Amino acid sequence: METLGQSEPYFVKCIRSNAEKLPLRFNEGLVLRQLRYTGMLETVRIRQSGYSIKYTFQDFIRHFRVLLPEGTSATQEGIGQYLGQVDLAPDGYQVGKTMVFLREVERQRLQALLHREVLNRIVTLQRRFRALLERKHFTRMRLAATTIQVTTVPFL
Secondary structure, three states: OHHHHHOOOOOOOOOOOOOOOOOOOOOHHHHHHHHHHHOHHHHHHHHHOOOOEEEEHHHHHHHHOOOOOOOOOOOHHHHHHHHHHOOOOHHHEEEOOOEEEEOHHHHHHHHHHHHHHHHHHHHHHHHHHHHHHHHHHHHHHHHHHHHHHHHOOOOO
16 A cells, blocks of 8 residues: 555556455465456556557547547557657557557657647637627627617707
8 A cells, every 4th residue: 555655556456365355365376367357467568568558449539539630540550540640759659459559758749739739729719709709799889880870860
């Protein structure tokens, strides 16, 4: 618990050390089966290779859809083509058969690009909405001015 408190883990997985749930007893076979079944050994192997972030193709498309060109498919070729166009280090990512693996630095670059693009779109929406409000205000003022001009009788 002390180690977990000092670090920033991505997740915490509970493993039973024995079937009887007794303290200070460790059944290696049971623990190994649980680690294999939950995919933890594969996760450790991937993290040791340096690709600590992984997305399924659908998750990658869903998360970064704002950045992706229109019509990018959730396939190995489509995602690989996009990642090749972005300014990422070639050894910073891998596109597997069903998943995209990224190093933390590359994920941060993609996140920064995503953040910048979202802010640009927000500014564009705000600009269009404010222009719409100003046009509406202008047409009301113009209508009011013409109404006043028509109804005003000159003093004699």
